[in-house]
Amino acid sequence: MSAPRPSFFYHLHPPTIPAGEARFRHTFGLGGLSLFLFLVLALTGALEMFYYIPSLDGANASVKAIAYLAPFGWLVRNAHYWSAQAMVVVVTLHMLRVILTGSYKKPRRFNYLLGLSLLAFTLLLDFTGYALRWDEDIHWALVVGTNLLKEIPAIGHTLYAIAVGGNEIGASTVVRLYGWHVFGLALPAFAIIVWHAFRVRRDGGIAHRTPNSKPQTSNSNPADSARFAVKLDRIDRAELVRREVLAALNVLAALIFLSIFFDAHIGLPADPGATVAEATAPWFFIWIQELLRLWPPLVAGVLVPLGLMLVLAALPYWIDRSETGVAVWLNREGRWGQVMMLAVLAGIAGLTIWGALR
Numbered sequence: 001m002s003a004p005r006p007s008f009f010y011h012l013h014p015p016t017i018p019a020g021e022a023r024f025r026h027t028f029g030l031g032g033l034s035l036f037l038f039l040v041l042a043l044t045g046a047l048e049m050f051y052y053i054p055s056l057d058g059a060n061a062s063v064k065a066i067a068y069l070a071p072f073g074w075l076v077r078n079a080h081y082w083s084a085q086a087m088v089v090v091v092t093l094h095m096l097r098v099i100l101t102g103s104y105k106k107p108r109r110f111n112y113l114l115g116l117s118l119l120a121f122t123l124l125l126d127f128t129g130y131a132l133r134w135d136e137d138i139h140w141a142l143v144v145g146t147n148l149l150k151e152i153p154a155i156g157h158t159l160y161a162i163a164v165g166g167n168e169i170g171a172s173t174v175v176r177l178y179g180w181h182v183f184g185l186a187l188p189a190f191a192i193i194v195w196h197a198f199r200v201r202r203d204g205g206i207a208h209r210t211p212n213s214k215p216q217t218s219n220s221n222p223a224d225s226a227r228f229a230v231k232l233d234r235i236d237r238a239e240l241v242r243r244e245v246l247a248a249l250n251v252l253a254a255l256i257f258l259s260i261f262f263d264a265h266i267g268l269p270a271d272p273g274a275t276v277a278e279a280t281a282p283w284f285f286i287w288i289q290e291l292l293r294l295w296p297p298l299v300a301g302v303l304v305p306l307g308l309m310l311v312l313a314a315l316p317y318w319i320d321r322s323e324t325g326v327a328v329w330l331n332r333e334g335r336w337g338q339v340m341m342l343a344v345l346a347g348i349a350g351l352t353i354w355g356a357l358r
């Protein structure tokens with residue numbers, strides 16, 4: 001019998017992998033779940049493209065046509081909306097798990113950076129998708145959010161024109177945002193996801209504990225060492241695929257349930273020139289909206305988000321350079337990174353809840 005042809009699928013699914021890599025409470029399946037949500041978004045988004053009209057008059061009306069007129073359009077739109085919201089949460093949790101288990105360390109540093117770029121892509125995709133709705137509720141995103149780009153010294157106005165298609169929000173803005181959403185963000189994100197998944201295997205599979213692996217430093221936490229007793233089990237390709245399919249079906253069922261019972265909102269058409277008493281940011285940027293009440297736009301809307309990304313990127317290069325090669329929840333070497341990540345997330349969550357309740 002001839003050997004199977006090498007393929008991307010076989011690269012991701014070798015004949016066997018250590019059972020520790022596939023333990024649910026090690027990864028919670030969050031990377032795979034992010035991937036699945038992205039695929040749902042790509043499929044439902046492609047279907048929406050048949051109806052969406054990227055123009056000032058057409059955008060809001062065509063979203064309503066998808067929601068109320070197109071056969072099963074409501075289901076497709078709701079599934080697109082809920083997958084997008086879930087993706088922001090799931091990708092953030094995936095990053096949290098990577099940081100709390102120390103899976104960002106060498107040799108996975110580069111893949112960690114690829115992942116970080118995917119977090120930025122996820123947020124920008126959600127932001128542009130939300131603006132494509134073109135209803136009165138996107139006022140903050142359209143006016144305050146995009147104006148933040150102008151705050152960037154020297155290149156700000158150019159970036160703004162590239163983002164919105166001119167010196168002000170106008171006729172070309174919808175098609176420009178549409179272009180960004182589909183070709184400028186979703187396509188590159190897909191390519192980076194493929195690269196990210198490829199690198200997981202290339203870097204030696206998902207970082208985990210093996211019976212022979214020891215924490216690297218001699219003064220490691222004894223509790224970590226005690227937790228090292230893991231059986232040398234392996235699972236085969238069929239079992240791995242079976243678990244993946246089962247997880248995907250569960251998530252699909254949850255998505256369909258959400259989409260049937262909870263409709264994505266759509267309001268009256270947007271009027272960017274109108275004066276709005278209190279515009280609200282999309283939920284994932286409420287923390288920036290709150291910071292803008294405290295600090296100048298350059299600081300709150302540009303320097304803080306960029307600074308946070310830079311600190312996260314610096315984690316495996318400057319903050320924790322240990323090379324354990326194994327992943328242990330709350331490992332001692334990674335304490336600084338863990339505390340930093342939890343503090344940042346707590347701050348963002350606190351500001352979001354505060355802003356949402358106000």
Ligand code: HEM
Binds near residue numbers: 033035114116119
């Ligand atoms: C669209 C977003 C993303 C997708 C689709 C994705 C997908 C995946 C998948 C399928 C895995 C293997 C399974 C797992 O570890 O759960 C993985 C692992 C990994 N991801 Fe992501 N990811 C995304 C975002 C991120 C982010 C935001 C980070 C961190 C900043 C990140 C860092 C990593 C690292 C370092 C690994 C290897 C982990 C290990 O060896 O244990 N990823 N990712």
